[in-house]
Amino acid sequence: MKVRCIAVDDEPLALDLISKFIEQTSFLTLEAKFDNAIAALGFLNQKEIDLVFLDIQMPDLSGMELARILEGKQSPNKPRIIFTTAYNQFAIEGYKVDALDYLLKPFSYEEFLKASTKAFQYIKQSKDSKLDHGSTSHTGADFIFLKVEYQLVKVMLQNITHIEAYKDYVKVYLKDKDSPLLSLTSMKNMEDLLPQERFMRVHRSFIINLDHIDSVARNVVQIGGHQIAVSDNYKDNFQRFLSQWTG
Known part of the structure; x- marks a missing residue:
């Protein structure tokens, strides 16, 4: 299984680094990258994505505001979120919008991979469970x-x-x-x-x-x-x- 991702960050260097990390991770696929949350929201309204690597501090629409919009959607296929930010004071608020993880900048590829692996396991288990709900017998994850x-x-x-x-x-x-x-x-x-x-x-x-x-x-x-x-x-x-x- 491949986890379909987008990266959202208004800092060009940070956006390029996250995109590079995604591309070199075998179980992730980069579908798009955005330097603002408004463009990312438009894309998410049109395409199904599994995981968003999301900066918090951005102009116009912040990452936290985007996360709240996504959390409010009734779709069972709404994307999961890993926050990427230089500000650790948002950690608790991040978990309140059901973020899977929180990467504090600057982070290494090892830290990125650890968070991504957790996300992969979570998303795979969730998809397997949804498939089982559509079958007449239960053969899903335990x-x-x-x-x-x-x-x-x-x-x-x-x-x-x-x-x-x-x-x-x-x-x-x-x-x-x-x-x-x-x-x-x-x-x-x-x-x-x-x-x-x-x-x-x-x-x-x-x-x-x-x-x-x-x-x-x-x-x-x-x-x-x-x-x-x-x-x-x-x-x-x-x-x-x-x-x-x-x-």
């Missing part, structure tokens, strides 16, 4: 990558018991850990990432792994020591699952 603090962590799907919304984060509960993983992402992103035949949203604040249900009573699901309510908005889907589960 793991996902989650952003935990400043790294991508590989998590086996079978170990996830349930997921809970927590402010701007989600708590991912695992059967082999006492404490949940805290990931800066949204419940909607988790729904898109997880295979629908194994995971179900039962509440605004909860997604459950159907394989880990211990019991159900009066629209309350028991998973280990946790009781999770099934809200009215999700009751119909859950009842359909229960009818199949009970035969």
